[in-house]
Structure formats: C-alpha cells, structure tokens
Amino acid sequence: MKIRILMLLLLSTFMIACVSIPKETIVLSKTLGNDLEILHNSHQNLVKIYFDKIKSDINTFIDDVYAPFVINYVLKKDFKNYKDGKQSLYGSINAAGKSNEKKVTDTALEKMSKFQKAALKQISFKRNELLKPIIKQENEILASSQMKRLFIIILYFFF
Numbered sequence: 001m002k003i004r005i006l007m008l009l010l011l012s013t014f015m016i017a018c019v020s021i022p023k024e025t026i027v028l029s030k031t032l033g034n035d036l037e038i039l040h041n042s043h044q045n046l047v048k049i050y051f052d053k054i055k056s057d058i059n060t061f062i063d064d065v066y067a068p069f070v071i072n073y074v075l076k077k078d079f080k081n082y083k084d085g086k087q088s089l090y091g092s093i094n095a096a097g098k099s100n101e102k103k104v105t106d107t108a109l110e111k112m113s114k115f116q117k118a119a120l121k122q123i124s125f126k127r128n129e130l131l132k133p134i135i136k137q138e139n140e141i142l143a144s145s146q147m148k149r150l151f152i153i154i155l156y157f158f159f
Helices: 002-018 023-083 089-098 102-158
Strands: none
Touching: 023 089, 023 102, 089 102
C-alpha cells in the first residue's frame, strides 16, 4: 500500500513538473483580452454616436418645425377669435397698447404668460413622446452589449 501511495506521489510530481505554459500563450491571452475591451468600447461608442444623432435630429425637428407649427396654429386660431370680437391674446395686447392702465397691461401679460406655458407644455410633451422610445432602445442595446461582453469574457477565461 505504501508503495502505491509513493508511486502515485512520484507520478503526480513528474506530471506537474512536465507541464509548463508557453510565454506566448500568456502574451496572446493578454492581447486578446485587450482587443476584446477595445472592441467593446468601440461598439459602445458607435451606439452612442448613432443614438445621439437620432436624438439631435428629433430635437432639431421639434425646435425648427414642430414648435413654430404649434405656435402658428394657436395664433391663427386666436387671431380669428380677435377678428370675430371674442376674447383673445391679440385683443389683450391691442388693448394694452392703447391703454395706460396697469390692469389692462397685466391682463395682456397674464394671457401671454398662459400662452407661453401652454405652448411650452405641448412642445415638451411632443419632444418627450418622440425621445422616450429612442432613449429606451439605446439603453437596451448598451445593456445587451455589456451582457455579451461579460459572456465572452467568461467563455474566454473559463474555457
């Protein structure tokens, strides 16, 4: 029995002594790990650049097309009310221009303020409505990329 244990120890020692990892394997492993990190960072940056462009296009659309359209639409409707003799922003501004009374100018200022708040609320709502799904999709892609990176690292180092 002692001879078997001694033989097993000797055999184990010889097997361990004969096994060595070539230096090139270590260099290759380190290089591959660095390349995977660079590839992941490049992918993340590409996704961010792509979605930043989409968000920029949406903001440009809102600022240059949608906001002027909403303001123009509301003002045209308000001008029609003014022409028909109904309460309107135009009527308040016109009355404030003709009168020196503080009450009349305060009324005009209050109506302009309400108009501005309502327009900004509508414009912000549309901006958020368009941006929300884009931001969600960007976050999902970035998270998916991160998970894939971790999976590759696990596969690489454990297999």
